[in-house]
Amino acid sequence: MLKVYAVESLRSGLIVGRDIMDENGNVLISTGTALTKEMIYGLLDRPIFSVYIEEKEPAAEIPGQEHLLDDEYTDCYNAVYDQLEKMFQELAENGKFDAAELQDLMDERNFTILSDGAKAVSQIHNMEYQGPYLVHHCLHVGILAGLMGKWLGLSILDQYNLVIAGLFLDIGKMRVPAEVLDKNGKLTDEEFELVKKHAQFSYDMISMTTLNANQDIMRGVLQHHERCDGSGYPNHLTAENISSFGKILAILDMYDAMASDRIFAKRRSPFDVFATLYDDILDGKLDTEYGVLFIKHLCHSLNGNWVGLSNGEKARIVYLDESRIRSLPVVQTLNGEFIDLGKEREIKVTCILTANEVKS
Incomplete structure (x- = not known):
């Protein structure tokens, strides 16, 4: 399955799950490539914030449901x-x-x-x-x-x-x-x-x-x-x-x-x-x-906020293309599924959820 990683969280050996593009749409690193330290350092120097990584096992739970409110x-x-x-x-x-x-x-x-x-x-x-x-x-x-x-x-x-x-x-x-x-x-x-x-x-x-x-x-x-x-x-x-x-x-x-x-x-x-x-x-x-x-x-x-979706599901925003004003996010649902709302246009974000709504 694909998982979104912040660039600063990447490590050598991770497998790229989707082509990494530069700001002009050119492929920097192709799908299936195993990342090296040199590749990661190169990404850190560019306006790229997140990349898709291929993972074999789904995460047991989605991080981010805890500590929604800061006392x-x-x-x-x-x-x-x-x-x-x-x-x-x-x-x-x-x-x-x-x-x-x-x-x-x-x-x-x-x-x-x-x-x-x-x-x-x-x-x-x-x-x-x-x-x-x-x-x-x-x-x-x-x-x-x-x-x-x-x-x-x-x-x-x-x-x-x-x-x-x-x-x-x-x-x-x-x-x-x-x-x-x-x-x-x-x-x-x-x-x-x-x-x-x-x-x-x-x-x-x-x-x-x-x-x-x-x-x-x-x-x-x-x-x-x-x-x-x-x-x-x-x-x-x-x-x-x-x-x-x-x-x-x-x-x-x-x-x-x-x-x-x-x-x-x-x-x-x-x-x-x-x-x-x-x-x-x-x-x-x-x-x-x-x-x-x-x-x-x-x-x-x-990024990281929980949202309600038009299909009734709850999901967490894990990636946003900040280079485009009208971009829509990639979200991860409670069952671990990733949905790119820019492509799945029939599903929409209806609102940001409060902490109580996320936990209910």
């Missing part, structure tokens, strides 16, 4: 969630929050843990959530903003400010009636116009705090629903007038909104979300540089 991560997430929810309530009720609380929330240790690469992506998908969706969504966007800031190589200060903008971008929804915000069904034109005001509401609410002095944060919050072609809101800005924070947060907000469970909509496969994001990039709505970078890095972070 340190979930404890940190829950502590930050409680702080953020408290600040939201204070801002909604009193028009202000304690600046020292924000400083404590943004403690370097918190976001060192919460925005820790691949772990962050797997953990925010694996957890079950209690409490208002709004606060979880804003925290997710803040975490994704921390990741994006690192992927872009932003300064520490800009990373910090981008995270804060992500944490508060939707706080204005607290001014939208719950029966409208959580409506199960199509909104009326009047209801949709009210929901669209949340970006301005968010801006107005945080303008009453010390964050008002930071224009990067303020513009990011106000502009996270603007679109590069002018079709967004509240001010129908075009690309040259939208801040970098606004362009980045538009992508992060869309991803989490579609990939998470909401009262009125079930979570979607991240690959369906990527397709939607990429369509919006091609249509000139989302920024190309930020959008492509986000999709590529998040694809890499999805």
Whole structure:
């Protein structure tokens, strides 16, 4: 049977199960070849992350079902969630929050843990959530903003400010009636116009705090629903007038909104979300540089995650071709079978599974 190995896990003598190609589609090592140290060293110098190896005996069990949740991560997430929810309530009720609380929330240790690469992506998908969706969504966007800031190589200060903008971008929804915000069904034109005001509401609410002095944060919050072609809101800005924070947060907000469970909509496969994001990039709505970078890095972070398949099976992502935006993963099912979803098009990923769903 074929098994996917990370290149750094290869060893001499393993038999190549499928041709190893370079970035131009040329065969580097043919099927059936026994690997040597020299071959492995050559692969390590190339943008090749995984290869297929022929194994005679199937694995007794699939690794990865244990330790789906990291206790340190979930404890940190829950502590930050409680702080953020408290600040939201204070801002909604009193028009202000304690600046020292924000400083404590943004403690370097918190976001060192919460925005820790691949772990962050797997953990925010694996957890079950209690409490208002709004606060979880804003925290997710803040975490994704921390990741994006690192992927872009932003300064520490800009990373910090981008995270804060992500944490508060939707706080204005607290001014939208719950029966409208959580409506199960199509909104009326009047209801949709009210929901669209949340970006301005968010801006107005945080303008009453010390964050008002930071224009990067303020513009990011106000502009996270603007679109590069002018079709967004509240001010129908075009690309040259939208801040970098606004362009980045538009992508992060869309991803989490579609990939998470909401009262009125079930979570979607991240690959369906990527397709939607990429369509919006091609249509000139989302920024190309930020959008492509986000999709590529998040694809890499999805390796190892457990997913539900449209045929009812559970499977683990074991390989993704990160060189192609629309690539679909190779997965391994609970019975050890490998399925290349790029070839088996009738089977689709329906969603990322939580830890409880994997174990049930």
